[in-house]
Every structure is written in C-alpha cells, then in structure tokens.
Amino acid sequence: PLRGKILNVQKASLAQMLEDKECASIIQVIGAGSGKSFELDEARYGRIIMMSDADVDGSHIRCLLLTLLYRYMKPLIDSGRVFAAMPPLHRIEVMGAGGKKGEVLYTYSDDEMKKVTADLTKQGKRWKEPIQRYKGLGEMDADQLRETTMDPDHRTLRRVTIKDAQAAEQMFELLMGNEVGPRKDFISTADIDRDRIDA
Structure with a gap:
C-alpha cells in the first residue's frame, strides 16, 4: 500500500525517483528493475492492479502511478498487464x-x-x-x-493501454511540468465543466 501520493516522476530526475521511498518500493515489489534494465520476464506478478479512491484524489494517484509505470516500466503496459480497479463512488x-x-x-x-x-x-x-x-x-x-x-466475479477492472499512459503523461507534463505558459493557456482556454471541479 502507498502512503499518500507518490513522487511526480514527470519532473523528477532518475536519482530523485530512486530515492523516493514509495517509487523504490513499487520497483522492488514488482521485481523486474526499471528503465533500461527492466526485464518483463522477471516481474513477480502477471497483473498489476492499481486500487485508488473513486474521487479526484484517487484519479491523481492513478495518474502519478501511470506516469511512473510509463516512464520506468513501460513493458508492463505494452504487454497489457496493468489494470485500474474501479471502485464505486x-x-x-x-x-x-x-x-x-x-x-x-x-x-x-x-x-x-x-x-x-x-x-x-x-x-x-x-x-x-x-x-x-x-x-x-x-x-x-x-x-x-x-x-x-x-472479488473477481463482481469487480470492474479497466486494462490500461499505452494511449491511457501517454495521455496521463501528457496531461501531467501540461499541468505539473516546469513550463508555466502552456499550463496557463490550457486553464484559460480549456472547455472545463466548472461543476465537475472537486475543490
């Protein structure tokens, strides 16, 4: 289990990612290394299922996890082994x-x-x-x-595709990256339903 939100690896260096306790724990538990040294056949699990809350904070945590998996363990996503559990709201x-x-x-x-x-x-x-x-x-x-x-008979799982991971990474780069200009442009011009903002 994670303790809160993990490091935003979109803005972090490899060294910062490896120093982060939660990121290092995920890499260790999966057991297949990370980055160029990642070996899919060494993964301890046939499926990686992300479980997080159904609210906006849970979506944020899923995006952070997806960004970590996409950047450092992409073969898991390519092989269709990453899923998101969909808890009810x-x-x-x-x-x-x-x-x-x-x-x-x-x-x-x-x-x-x-x-x-x-x-x-x-x-x-x-x-x-x-x-x-x-x-x-x-x-x-x-x-x-x-x-x-x-429960496998009742739960809802959503397989994460490379398009999901790419979209998450792009949105993270836009909303949480170092470039302020594109973020301001997006916020001021995006067609956002203000009623859906959980603030």
Missing part, C-alpha cells in the same frame, strides 16, 4: 416491500447515480437517504471492499 440501498432492505446498487459517477435514482423513481421504488458517497476505499468495510473492488 456511491452505494444505493433500495427499499424492499414493507420498508425492508432491498438490493444494493453501486454507481461510479454522479451522472450514473442521477440516472439510477431517476430510473428507480420511474419504477416507483424508494431508496435509503442519504445515498452513501464513498470518499475513499478506507470508508468501506471489508465485505464491501471485497464485493465491489476485489
């Missing part, structure tokens, strides 16, 4: 007959949650209020974490 407890507990539904975005509740309303179904919003994996109990994010 909401838990909706649908009420059964007589106010008893009914089925539990999970949604992965605010838009999906609105659609599900609209569909439930059309069906004449009610749900327990307030709808639980997970701010992090740590808010789930062991059963919920297993059911939603770890």
Whole structure:
C-alpha cells in the first residue's frame, strides 16, 4: 500500500525517483528493475492492479502511478498487464416491500447515480437517504471492499493501454511540468465543466 501520493516522476530526475521511498518500493515489489534494465520476464506478478479512491484524489494517484509505470516500466503496459480497479463512488440501498432492505446498487459517477435514482423513481421504488458517497476505499468495510473492488466475479477492472499512459503523461507534463505558459493557456482556454471541479 502507498502512503499518500507518490513522487511526480514527470519532473523528477532518475536519482530523485530512486530515492523516493514509495517509487523504490513499487520497483522492488514488482521485481523486474526499471528503465533500461527492466526485464518483463522477471516481474513477480502477471497483473498489476492499481486500487485508488473513486474521487479526484484517487484519479491523481492513478495518474502519478501511470506516469511512473510509463516512464520506468513501460513493458508492463505494452504487454497489457496493468489494470485500474474501479471502485464505486456511491452505494444505493433500495427499499424492499414493507420498508425492508432491498438490493444494493453501486454507481461510479454522479451522472450514473442521477440516472439510477431517476430510473428507480420511474419504477416507483424508494431508496435509503442519504445515498452513501464513498470518499475513499478506507470508508468501506471489508465485505464491501471485497464485493465491489476485489472479488473477481463482481469487480470492474479497466486494462490500461499505452494511449491511457501517454495521455496521463501528457496531461501531467501540461499541468505539473516546469513550463508555466502552456499550463496557463490550457486553464484559460480549456472547455472545463466548472461543476465537475472537486475543490
């Protein structure tokens, strides 16, 4: 497990990356080296699954991890061995007959949650209020974490492609790199939905 956000390797030197405790730990655990010395056949795992929160901070951590993997362990991505676990953002407890507990539904975005509740309303179904919003994996109990994010029969995994990793690296270079001008241009001209900013 990581302790918070890892080093932004987009701006760091190789020496800084190797000195970072979290980056060094990831390289050691995977066991295949890094950079030019990376040997895919030496990797200890057939799959690397990134688990992070469903919110903006979790996305940030995934981008940081992707940038590390793309820059220093790219063959893992090229070979299709990197996945992102997709934890739910909401838990909706649908009420059964007589106010008893009914089925539990999970949604992965605010838009999906609105659609599900609209569909439930059309069906004449009610749900327990307030709808639980997970701010992090740590808010789930062991059963919920297993059911939603770890159980192979129920979890949602997204295979990371080289396009995903390249897009993450480009966005990191733009938003967190050393060049201020392109960042200002992007922020001032980007078609950003202000309501979706988690600030």
